Amino acid sequence: MNTTAKKIAELTRGEEEVMQILWRLGDAVVNDIIAQMSEPRPKYTTVATFLKILENKGFVGHTPEGKSHRYHPEVSKEQYARGVMSTMLSSYFGGSLAQMVSFFSQHEQMSVSEMDEILEIMRNAKQ
Amino acid sequence: MNTTAKKIAELTRGEEEVMQILWRLGDAVVNDIIAQMSEPRPKYTTVATFLKILENKGFVGHTPEGKSHRYHPEVSKEQYARGVMSTMLSSYFGGSLAQMVSFFSQHEQMSVSEMDEILEIMRNAKQ
DNA sequence: TCCAAACTATTAAAATTTTAGTAGAAATAT
DNA sequence: ATATTTCTACTAAAATTTTAATAGTTTGGA
Numbered sequence: 001m002n003t004t005a006k007k008i009a010e011l012t013r014g015e016e017e018v019m020q021i022l023w024r025l026g027d028a029v030v031n032d033i034i035a036q037m038s039e040p041r042p043k044y045t046t047v048a049t050f051l052k053i054l055e056n057k058g059f060v061g062h063t064p065e066g067k068s069h070r071y072h073p074e075v076s077k078e079q080y081a082r083g084v085m086s087t088m089l090s091s092y093f094g095g096s097l098a099q100m101v102s103f104f105s106q107h108e109q110m111s112v113s114e115m116d117e118i119l120e121i122m123r124n125a126k127q
Numbered sequence: 128m129n130t131t132a133k134k135i136a137e138l139t140r141g142e143e144e145v146m147q148i149l150w151r152l153g154d155a156v157v158n159d160i161i162a163q164m165s166e167p168r169p170k171y172t173t174v175a176t177f178l179k180i181l182e183n184k185g186f187v188g189h190t191p192e193g194k195s196h197r198y199h200p201e202v203s204k205e206q207y208a209r210g211v212m213s214t215m216l217s218s219y220f221g222g223s224l225a226q227m228v229s230f231f232s233q234h235e236q237m238s239v240s241e242m243d244e245i246l247e248i249m250r251n252a253k254q
Numbered sequence: 255t256c257c258a259a260a261c262t263a264t265t266a267a268a269a270t271t272t273t274a275g276t277a278g279a280a281a282t283a284t
Numbered sequence: 285a286t287a288t289t290t291c292t293a294c295t296a297a298a299a300t301t302t303t304a305a306t307a308g309t310t311t312g313g314a
Contacts (some may be wrong), residue, residue: 044275067281081219092208098244105252117225125232173303
């Protein structure tokens with residue numbers, strides 16, 4: 001067992017939207033995040049509040065920059081994805097990745113090149 | 128373009144919990160759903176309210192049974208999964224199924240037998 | 255037929271999430 | 285050095301989601 005494992009909280013939809021942008025940008029000041037949002041853009045303080053909440057939840061940290069803060073993720077997209085994807089997998093596919101892949105192949109959402117990529121991945125993983 | 132395609136609404140967390148049970152049971156009266164929930168169980172009217180909301184959203188229907196209603200899904204788990212999974216896929220894996228499979232394989236969440244199943248699925252899909 | 259039980263519909267309170275205003279602090283320009 | 289701008293922290297209003305009480309209806313049993 002991994003003794004350093006931490007329970008990662010769930011994000012609300014609004015919080016996740018901000019995190020997605022921060023994951024994409026790597027780090028950002030409030031205005032950078034607003035710039036990435038689509039109309040109608042939220043007010044400056046709205047985004048600042050989300051960042052504060054995310055900081056309290058341990059999802060982001062900041063370093064001072066001039067009179068402002070530059071924010072960065074403390075929880076990686078991969079870490080968070082791990083949790084949400086395993087929830088999805090168990091909720092919708094009985095916990096079976098094979099069932100999920102099958103689902104996508106049935107819904108014609110899988111191209112031949114994508115299949116080839118997956119084959120390649122599994123060839124590598126299998127050794 | 129598919130002219131019969133309908134935009135399927137998003138579910139809140141509570142609504143989804145009820146839908147998951149209904150998908151599992153196939154059909155159910157209010158008490159059947161409560162029985163599937165863990166402590167502290169919600170009150171009867173709470174669950175009835177969720178069913179009403181889900182009915183308004185077009186997710187469930189009902190047939191009269193005695194003085195009560197027997198509810199059933201109108202949107203299948205597969206239909207709903209299609210939407211949420213494609214959102215997940217694009218949010219977390221750049222829309223690439225291969226990337227998602229790769230993610231799981233890297234996180235050691237994929238057994239050899241699961242890989243074999245996936246290979247089999249793709250063999251079939253490829254023809 | 256009438257009563258009690260069990261149900262749905264309606265309403266609204268409570269909790270959470272989202273949005274943003276305001277106060278005060280800090281940097282910058284004049 | 286002071287005024288202006290820009291920022292964070294704090295607070296709270298607005299919106300949504302969750303929870304459940306109450307009113308009223310239906311049905312099955314006495």
